[in-house]
Amino acid sequence: MHSRLQPKLITVLREGYTKKQGAADLVAGVIVGIVALPLAIAFAIASGVKPEQGLYTAIIAGLVIGALGGSRAQISGPTGAFIVIIYGIVQQYGYDGLAIATIIAGFILIVMGLMRMGAFLKFIPFPVTVGFTTGIALIIFSGQIRDFFGLKMTNVPADFVEKWAAYFHHFSTVSWQALVVGALSLLIVFLWPRVTPRIPGSLIAIIVATVAVRLLDLNVETIGSRFGGVPNMLPAPHFPHLTWGLITKMFSPAITIALLAAIESLLAAVVADGMMGARHRSNMELIAQGVANIISPVFQGIPATGAIARTATNIKSGGRTPFAAIIHAITLLLIMLFFGRWAALIPMPALAAILIFVAYNMSEYHAFLKLLRSPKSDVAVLLVTFFLTVLIDLTVAIQVGVVLAAFLFMKRMSEVAQVNSITDDVKEEEEEEDNPRAISKRVIPPGVEVFEVFGSLFFGAIERFKDAMRRVGKAPKVLIIRMRMVPAVDATGLQALEDALERTRREGGTLMLTGVAEQPLRAMEQSGFLKRLGRENVMENIDEALRRAREILEPPA
Numbered sequence: 001m002h003s004r005l006q007p008k009l010i011t012v013l014r015e016g017y018t019k020k021q022g023a024a025d026l027v028a029g030v031i032v033g034i035v036a037l038p039l040a041i042a043f044a045i046a047s048g049v050k051p052e053q054g055l056y057t058a059i060i061a062g063l064v065i066g067a068l069g070g071s072r073a074q075i076s077g078p079t080g081a082f083i084v085i086i087y088g089i090v091q092q093y094g095y096d097g098l099a100i101a102t103i104i105a106g107f108i109l110i111v112m113g114l115m116r117m118g119a120f121l122k123f124i125p126f127p128v129t130v131g132f133t134t135g136i137a138l139i140i141f142s143g144q145i146r147d148f149f150g151l152k153m154t155n156v157p158a159d160f161v162e163k164w165a166a167y168f169h170h171f172s173t174v175s176w177q178a179l180v181v182g183a184l185s186l187l188i189v190f191l192w193p194r195v196t197p198r199i200p201g202s203l204i205a206i207i208v209a210t211v212a213v214r215l216l217d218l219n220v221e222t223i224g225s226r227f228g229g230v231p232n233m234l235p236a237p238h239f240p241h242l243t244w245g246l247i248t249k250m251f252s253p254a255i256t257i258a259l260l261a262a263i264e265s266l267l268a269a270v271v272a273d274g275m276m277g278a279r280h281r282s283n284m285e286l287i288a289q290g291v292a293n294i295i296s297p298v299f300q301g302i303p304a305t306g307a308i309a310r311t312a313t314n315i316k317s318g319g320r321t322p323f324a325a326i327i328h329a330i331t332l333l334l335i336m337l338f339f340g341r342w343a344a345l346i347p348m349p350a351l352a353a354i355l356i357f358v359a360y361n362m363s364e365y366h367a368f369l370k371l372l373r374s375p376k377s378d379v380a381v382l383l384v385t386f387f388l389t390v391l392i393d394l395t396v397a398i399q400v401g402v403v404l405a406a407f408l409f410m411k412r413m414s415e416v417a418q419v420n421s422i423t424d425d426v427k428e429e430e431e432e433e434d435n436p437r438a439i440s441k442r443v444i445p446p447g448v449e450v451f452e453v454f455g456s457l458f459f460g461a462i463e464r465f466k467d468a469m470r471r472v473g474k475a476p477k478v479l480i481i482r483m484r485m486v487p488a489v490d491a492t493g494l495q496a497l498e499d500a501l502e503r504t505r506r507e508g509g510t511l512m513l514t515g516v517a518e519q520p521l522r523a524m525e526q527s528g529f530l531k532r533l534g535r536e537n538v539m540e541n542i543d544e545a546l547r548r549a550r551e552i553l554e555p556p557a
Contacts, residue, residue, distance in 0.1 A: 024319065185208070
């Protein structure tokens with residue numbers, strides 16, 4: 001079942017794990033582990049932490065999520081989506097702040113999974129997702145200019161505008177050797193898939209660039225010259241220092257981390273499902289992501305989530321079970337243990353080229369340009385989210401984007417909602433001639449007023465209802481509100497009906513409702529409105545209501 005809280009690993013073992021699939025998972029795990037190596041290092045550096053912290057994250061998160069996750073082929077680790085939020089937290093609060101935010105995000109993800117919220121994340125508006133994803137891609141690209149061109153800059157401003165101003169100010173310090181290494185690496189990354197897709201172009205680019213820099217003795221900055229050596233072992237577990245003040249400050253960024261982790265991981269799981277013809281368990285996946293993000297900072301890691309590109313590589317390489325994800329983590333661990341010290345030789349322009357390629361892939365510029373031709377409200381949400389991500393802060397961008405999308409949706413729904421008086425001037429051409437329920441085919445007695453509501457009766461549309469009620473001069477003897485086209489009602493809608501009931505009774509009239517759907521009827525019953533109205537005043541159709549209205553107007557002698 002989609003909602004079962006059971007890891008896919010257990011399902012695979014119960015189904016029976018064959019040697020043939022084991023061999024395929026082994027090959028896929030090794031390949032995707034090699035693919036993940038340069039990306040983990042590059043994402044860590046771009047996020048403002050040490051290169052080995054990306055490896056720690058890929059190993060720990062890959063292992064934990066592989067064992068506990070709800071997807072058969074999900075590969076998890078550090079991703080480009082987190083770079084912006086991680087960099088901002090580290091610059092302002094240091095690694096301890098990031099560790100606390102990541103742990104809080106982990107607990108939020110677990111709660112989301114336990115509350116079966118996996119299915120609700122699809123309600124994040126598409127313009128919001130594209131807006132912040134394209135914004136993140138632009139920021140990642142912007143962050144690589146110094147290393148790609150080898151600019152002589154000691155500090156790069158965090159602010160987007162100030163960053164580009166500083167680049168232009170220092171552009172005379174371009175290192176042509178760094179630029180050649182970066183351009184060569186970028187060319188390899190873009191063109192290598194045409195040679196063979198089974199070996200990652202990023203790995204080839206790093207090997208070629210590293211060998212070229214060493215053999216030609218180029219004056220190009222490397223990981224070693226900037227960060228020192230790269231450890232070849234996992235760190236001892238260490239829980240970050242907690243203070244209540246830091247916890248409260250980190251709660252808002254933690255929500256952003258949790259939302260990003262949830263969206264990215266479930267999106268990657270959906271992609272995997274489409275490629276394999278399988279079905280993931282979204283809630284179990286959220287719990288696994290949560291556990292991984294709690295454990296990762298204990299080993300000096302950073303936030304982790306499902307990685308779409310690595311997941312796709314895993315599936316294309318033959319990985320079909322969580323064992324491939326576990327093998328990918330073990331492969332990274334072995335590479336770090338035996339070859340970790342060689343990572344210090346990797347040129348920074350080569351890593352910058354890899355991240356420029358990542359930014360290009362995640363920019364979704366096709367979707368961005370397509371959305372610019374959407375309704376104005378969607379364009380507004382897209383651009384606000386994009387510019388807030390780039391110029392202000394990703395946390396603010398997501399929060400404002402979601403809230404703005406919600407407000408615009410409510411406005412759109414309120415414009416759709418209508419309340420019409422159809423007693424005196426219903427035009428027959430506005431009704432379906434063959435519709436037996438058409439009000440134009442009924443005779444409405446004097447003293448009876450009939451209104452029909454179209455659309456949900458919620459707080460956004462309630463002013464239209466009140467305006468319609470105000471247009472009734474003296475309250476009629478019988479007020480009939482036709483609700484056959486009302487799918488839902490909220491507390492504000494119920495209060496408006498309460499006001500209509502009170503006014504009608506105060507002036508000696510009777511209120512009746514017809515065609516009430518299931519949700520409005522249940523809401524009326526729970527709130528007590530149905531009892532106050534009287535069940536006898538809720539009719540199945542307009543004919544019953546008019547019949548009862550005549551009985552009220554012409555009581556038997």
